[in-house]
Amino acid sequence: GENVEQHPSTLSVQEGDSAVIKCTYSDSASNYFPWYKQELGKRPQLIIDIRSNVGEKKDQRIAVTLNKTAKHFSLHITETQPEDSAVYFCAARSGGSYIPTFGRGTSLIVHP
Amino acid sequence: DGGITQSPKYLFRKEGQNVTLSCEQNLNHDAMYWYRQDPGQGLRLIYYSQIVNDFQKGDIAEGYSVSREKKESFPLTVTSAQKNPTAFYLCASSIGDTIYFGEGSWLTVV
Numbered sequence: 001g002e003n004v005e006q007h008p009s010t011l012s013v014q015e016g017d018s019a020v021i022k023c024t025y026s027d028s029a030s031n032y033f034p035w036y037k038q039e040l041g042k043r044p045q046l047i048i049d050i051r052s053n054v055g056e057k058k059d060q061r062i063a064v065t066l067n068k069t070a071k072h073f074s075l076h077i078t079e080t081q082p083e084d085s086a087v088y089f090c091a092a093r094s095g096g097s098y099i100p101t102f103g104r105g106t107s108l109i110v111h112p
Numbered sequence: 113d114g115g116i117t118q119s120p121k122y123l124f125r126k127e128g129q130n131v132t133l134s135c136e137q138n139l140n141h142d143a144m145y146w147y148r149q150d151p152g153q154g155l156r157l158i159y160y161s162q163i164v165n166d167f168q169k170g171d172i173a174e175g176y177s178v179s180r181e182k183k184e185s186f187p188l189t190v191t192s193a194q195k196n197p198t199a200f201y202l203c204a205s206s207i208g209d210t211i212y213f214g215e216g217s218w219l220t221v222v
Contacts, residue, residue, distance in 0.1 A: 006154075032209050034209070034210070042216075043202065043214060043215050044155070044213050045213070046210055046211075046212075049210075089154060089155060093209070098206070099170075100211065102155040103154055104153060104154035105155075
């Protein structure tokens with residue numbers, strides 16, 4: 001089955017800096033890569049996703065890049081704000097399954 | 113994503129007791145899921161169901177049971193066979209690619 005590794009487990013940045021979270025996956029047939037944000041005590045919510053036929057996708061201050069050859073994808077947050085502080089999860093879904101496999105999460109802390 | 117309701121929000125259980133967590137969705141989604149969340153462990157899949165009266169084990173199904181008698185309902189029972197049940201439990205449903213989560217239930221064994 002699919003295996004997703006996520007790094008770093010904790011990321012601390014100053015307000016206004018950029019933050020990058022990286023994930024690698026094992027199944028070359030994976031074709032859908034969502035990112036979820038979970039604020040403390042709340043439900044995970046989808047913030048951005050990318051499919052295997054696209055190399056990059058942007059939505060305001062967040063972007064995701066995908067390198068199919070290397071089997072890794074990354075979340076980029078620019079001009080970070082304290083409200084970006086949360087746990088971020090990446091996931092990968094193989095073409096043969098509708099169940100995504102999640103990474104272990106990255107705790108992002110943005111210091112004012 | 114506000115159409116998935118989990119109850120109770122907080123639950124305390126004595127060792128040796130079974131407990132059932134409720135999950136109801138009004139999104140008309142076919143697929144439903146249960147995840148367990150522990151610190152540093154991410155989201156681990158317990159059970160999932162694609163259609164009514166059918167469900168499959170996920171990665172950590174031991175000590176848990178589910179039923180799917182109605183499309184909108186997918187309750188999870190944490191049995192006494194589950195060795196470390198204290199955790200945050202998330203119910204989810206999906207249509208197409210996107211998974212939507214409920215607010216979660218905190219279960220503590222005392």
